[in-house]
Amino acid sequence: MSILVNRNTRVIIQGITGKIATRMAERAIASGTNLVGGVRPGRGGSRHLNVPVFDSVAVAVTETKPDATAVFVPPQHAAEAMIEAIEAEIPLIVCVTERIPILDMVRVKAALTGSKSRLIGPNSYGIITPGECRIGVMPDRPHTPGKIGIASRSATLAYAAVDQTTRLELGQSTSIGIGGDPVHGIGFRECLELFLADDKTAGIVLIGEMGGSDEEQAAALLKENKAKKPVVAYIAGMYAPAGRRMGHAGTIDFFGDRSAAGKVEALRDAGATVVDSPTQIGHAIRQALWRQ
Amino acid sequence: MNLHEHQAKSLLHQYGASIPDGVIATTPEQAAAAAGSLGGDKWVIKAQIHAGARAQAGGVRMVGSADEAAQAARDLLGKRIVTAQTGPDGITVRKVYVEKACDVAREIYAAILVERAKAAVVVLVGRDGGKGVERTLARRETLFELPFTEDRVDTTGISAMAAFLSIDADLASRLVDMLSAARKTFIGLDARLIEINPLAITTDGGVVALDAKMIIDDNAMWRHPDLEELRDEDDQDPQEKAADQFEMNYARMDGNIGILTMGAGLGLATMDMVVNAGGRPANFMDVRPMANRDQVAEGIRLLLNDKRVKVILVMAMGGGLLHCDTVAEGLSTLFRQAGAAKPVVYYAAGTGKEISELTLRNQGVPAAITGSMEEAVEEAVRIAGSGER
Numbered sequence: 001m002s003i004l005v006n007r008n009t010r011v012i013i014q015g016i017t018g019k020i021a022t023r024m025a026e027r028a029i030a031s032g033t034n035l036v037g038g039v040r041p042g043r044g045g046s047r048h049l050n051v052p053v054f055d056s057v058a059v060a061v062t063e064t065k066p067d068a069t070a071v072f073v074p075p076q077h078a079a080e081a082m083i084e085a086i087e088a089e090i091p092l093i094v095c096v097t098e099r100i101p102i103l104d105m106v107r108v109k110a111a112l113t114g115s116k117s118r119l120i121g122p123n124s125y126g127i128i129t130p131g132e133c134r135i136g137v138m139p140d141r142p143h144t145p146g147k148i149g150i151a152s153r154s155a156t157l158a159y160a161a162v163d164q165t166t167r168l169e170l171g172q173s174t175s176i177g178i179g180g181d182p183v184h185g186i187g188f189r190e191c192l193e194l195f196l197a198d199d200k201t202a203g204i205v206l207i208g209e210m211g212g213s214d215e216e217q218a219a220a221l222l223k224e225n226k227a228k229k230p231v232v233a234y235i236a237g238m239y240a241p242a243g244r245r246m247g248h249a250g251t252i253d254f255f256g257d258r259s260a261a262g263k264v265e266a267l268r269d270a271g272a273t274v275v276d277s278p279t280q281i282g283h284a285i286r287q288a289l290w291r292q
Numbered sequence: 293m294n295l296h297e298h299q300a301k302s303l304l305h306q307y308g309a310s311i312p313d314g315v316i317a318t319t320p321e322q323a324a325a326a327a328g329s330l331g332g333d334k335w336v337i338k339a340q341i342h343a344g345a346r347a348q349a350g351g352v353r354m355v356g357s358a359d360e361a362a363q364a365a366r367d368l369l370g371k372r373i374v375t376a377q378t379g380p381d382g383i384t385v386r387k388v389y390v391e392k393a394c395d396v397a398r399e400i401y402a403a404i405l406v407e408r409a410k411a412a413v414v415v416l417v418g419r420d421g422g423k424g425v426e427r428t429l430a431r432r433e434t435l436f437e438l439p440f441t442e443d444r445v446d447t448t449g450i451s452a453m454a455a456f457l458s459i460d461a462d463l464a465s466r467l468v469d470m471l472s473a474a475r476k477t478f479i480g481l482d483a484r485l486i487e488i489n490p491l492a493i494t495t496d497g498g499v500v501a502l503d504a505k506m507i508i509d510d511n512a513m514w515r516h517p518d519l520e521e522l523r524d525e526d527d528q529d530p531q532e533k534a535a536d537q538f539e540m541n542y543a544r545m546d547g548n549i550g551i552l553t554m555g556a557g558l559g560l561a562t563m564d565m566v567v568n569a570g571g572r573p574a575n576f577m578d579v580r581p582m583a584n585r586d587q588v589a590e591g592i593r594l595l596l597n598d599k600r601v602k603v604i605l606v607m608a609m610g611g612g613l614l615h616c617d618t619v620a621e622g623l624s625t626l627f628r629q630a631g632a633a634k635p636v637v638y639y640a641a642g643t644g645k646e647i648s649e650l651t652l653r654n655q656g657v658p659a660a661i662t663g664s665m666e667e668a669v670e671e672a673v674r675i676a677g678s679g680e681r
Contacts, residue, residue, distance in 0.1 A: 020582075024612065076514060098580075101482055101512035102406050109411035125611070137581065137612040139643045154557020155581075156609040159642050180556060182408045209560055212408050236560035239567040240543075240576065247541040247556020247578035249511065254405050254485055255429050260564075276568065278561045279665050 002129040002174045003149065003194040003201070004092055004118075005068060009133045012066040012090075013038045014057065014073055014081045017048055021072035024137055025049050031140050033133045037064040057084040068092035070126065070135045078122060079104035086117045093185070094135045095121035102249070105183035112185070119185025123248070124177035125155035136177065146171010148285055149195035151188055152207035153180050153214070153250065157236065157278050161205050164282025170289075173201040178214065180248030188218035196229060203230045203285045206272070208263055210237035210246075211253040215263035222270035230288030231272040234281055235260045293508045294342040298389045299522045300506035303481060304488075308473035311501045314391035316340070323365035324358040326390035334393035337364040338503075339373055339385040342524070349375040351385070354393065361390060394500055399490035400457065401428050402471060403435075404478045413478060415440065415471050419457060421490030428489070438471060445472070463497060470499045481519065482512030531575070531594050538587040539580045542594070547572025549676045550595035550634075552588075553607040554579050554614055562607050565665065571673035574601045581613040588622025589629075596626070596633050604636045605672040607665065610643030620648035624655035635675050636660070639668035 005011075011028070015021050016038025026049065029035050037052050037060050044055030054060040057069070069090045073081040078097040085093045086108075100122050112119055120127055126136015130143035139159065144166045152158035155177055162172055176191055178184060188206050195201045208215040215235060222231060237260040240246050242253065264274045275284045295303070301311040315326035327335045339351035346352055351373045353364035365388050374382035401418030416435040418428050428435070436456040439449040445468050454464035470491070478486050487505040494500060508519060525533055535542030541556060545563070549571050553559040559578040566573050575595070579588055595604045606623065608616040623636065636659040640648050652659050662668040 020613065027612065075511060099511040101509050101515070102484060103413075103479065103482055103509070103512065106406060106411055106413065139610065139612045141643070152557070154555060154560075155611055156553070156555025156558040156642075157561060158557075159609055159611055160558070163641055183406060183411045207557065209557055217409075234561075236557050236564060238564045239573075240560055240563060241545075244543055245510075245541065246543055246576050247559055247580075250408075251556075251560075252484070254403075255432050277565055277666070278558075 002132065003198050004174065004176070005127055005129050005133040005135060007032060007132040008034065009068050010034050010036045010064065010066045011068050011070060011133065011135055012036060012060050012064060013070045014085065015071065016040055016053060017043060018072055020137070022049065024072070027140060028134050031134055032131060033135070036066060057088045057090070061088040061090060066090055068094065068135055071095040071097060073097060075100045079108050082108045082119065083111045086111045086115045089116045091117060093117050093119045094124065094126050095119065096124055096126055096137050098123040098180070100181065102183055105181065109183060120176060121179040121185055123181040123184070124179035125158060127174065127176045129174045130172050138175070142166040143175070144171040147173055147200060147202040148205060149173045149191070149198065149201040149203070150175040150205045150207070151178055151191035151195070152176070153178055153209050153248065154207060154236065157207045157234070160278050161207060161281045165285065168282045168286050170203070170282070170286060173198060180250050182212060182250045182252065187214040189214070189221050192218050192221055192231070201229065203232065203289050205281055205285055206231065206233040207278070208233065208235045209248065209251060210235070210240055210242070210260040210263070211251040211258055213258055216258070216266050219266035219270040219272070222267070222272060226271065230285065230292065232281055232285045232288060233267045233272045233274045234278050235263045235267070235274065236278070293510055293513065293519070293523055295506040295508065295522055296340045296342065296387070296524060297338060297504055298340060300486070300504040301501055303506065304474055304477050304501055304504055307477040307480065309470050309477070309501055310499065312391045312394055314389050317365055317388050317390050318369070318386065320362035320365040320369070323388060323390050324362040327355070327358045327361040330390065330392045332392045335361055336391045336393050337361055337368065338389045338391065339368045340387040340389055341373055341383040341385060343373070343375050343383060346373065346375060349373050394492060395495040396492045396502070397495045398493040399502070400493065402474065402488040402491045403429060404475055404486040405484065413475065415475050417453060417457065417471070438468065440475065443472065443476070459493070463493065467499050470501070482509045482515055483507060484509045531598065534594055535577065535591065538590040539583040540587065540591045541576070541578040541580065543576040545573045545575050547574045548600050548602045549672050550574050550598060550601035550604045552577045552579065552591055552595065552604065554609050554611070554616070554619060558607055558609050562605065562669070565669045566605070566673060569669050569673045571669070571676055574598060579614065579619065581611065583614060583618065585618050585621035585625055588619050589626040592623055592626045593630065596630055601634065602677065603672050603675040604634055605668060606636060606638045606659070607668065608638070608640040608645070608648060610640070610645060612643070615644030616640040616642065616648035617644040617651060620651040623659065624651055624657050627657045628655070637662060637668050637672045637675070639665055
């Protein structure tokens, strides 16, 4: 098993004819992803990368019965694209687009409430179950099928954790980018729940940063029901100034009380191993697995 | 994008919130004339800078005559104001806002923002406003959340706020009108934050926005091209401004190690590692995934031109979109043009690592190519000479 996506996941891409979408779709097909179609208004009836292109998500859903959609749509239209996917009841929506207005995400979240869809992102590297399905902009190398579940706000730090767990021959069950935006889809808490329930995942890595309360919510979950799997966390931004955008819009927190240090404390208090440097993630999770 | 107080107030006013009459002045003479034209016998002269805590720093003066208005403007214009929010260098005052003073019975606090855990716009009210409450939002639990259904607050909501503030229902209802207008402003203009502090209840029972802070969502500026003219780049950091044009995210820090990383998370992590190793970052700079080598070169140029920077630390982590070789090519391009002006420490992993290291060697970039993040950080800290305390 793995979480959310596997070799059977039927995937469509919204904005499939775009340059980046095309590049990433080629990679996805090459690594075994079951790409069944794409959406590009005005290009319905054509084929791209040997899959059919549709004018709307609704038609694509009728014709291809997708389990997941990848939203590769520019920020001006990304919210509409996500809402279209929610209305078409696609179970998993993955949005990689960065710089979407926050009020657009408020509308998307309202549409998600009570819907049949789950959202990953936006401003996310996506989700990958190595060797089976990749939806997003991550590199293929050095992902390897394995037993570590990774959830991260940052793409590059997730790649670092992937690199380390691959070198240590642990591999990854699934890696999810929850995204760097303040209002986003699934958070660390939900990722933890999924990884804890997944047979293939033996250990879990969370990579957070200052701002927001995703890490605190994950810590609360760990505290409520003692995890049967080791959790290793790294939180970036211990020395970053508060209230400023440090690349990710999500680092701005007007409430000002969600410091990296506070998150580290909450996670340690809940029994997670929190490392001081992103280079220690791999070894820490290996040691934690040995101790079990 | 940060707006000045007078800009924020004028926008709030367009959406129906009441504000004191005021005029912008850039000379003492204009300030005196403004006081005359506004009428009344008391005015407030306020420095217009993008930072809170102005009053404590002497940026707000109460005056009782046109002469005093001119004198206050003379004192403030050209002065550097340093507050908790400006950084150590402070910000130079180029404009003052001359405002008719009103008779204040009570000052309260109001803020509108998106509360991320709820993924919703919230309107928050605090019992006390004014000086010394710049950190009010950090005490979220002490604030009252005005319950909106669609765009309205029902009588139960109004009564609850009246009880929270210990005011009568009439006044509460006027306050709700003002906050509804502010909320419309927030949604209509794609704000990230509107703070009205203090929000004054006047002796004659009026509600007035005495001070206002407004931040517009940078990601939504394409929806509001008309707001672009309100941008005051005078007090934006010049490096930050330049980096914006090259697909870089830049934030100034006060050290001497120039940092360029692929990815924001890696940037935060690198800063933490530098500080833990005893060094001091001069900046945070993150190359966005769509950047090309020329943009990377411009980013490095910012660090080369920054006199504070003694060493440039580059952390490359190749992903699916941006590969390490783009960063190495950017470095090479710039060093061919600008010469080896500053030492560079380089670490790469992921897509394009090998080819990027080869590029640096072949192009003769004098970079110390390191084998781990720790090694890179230690080397940069050593060169910066800030390792010993």
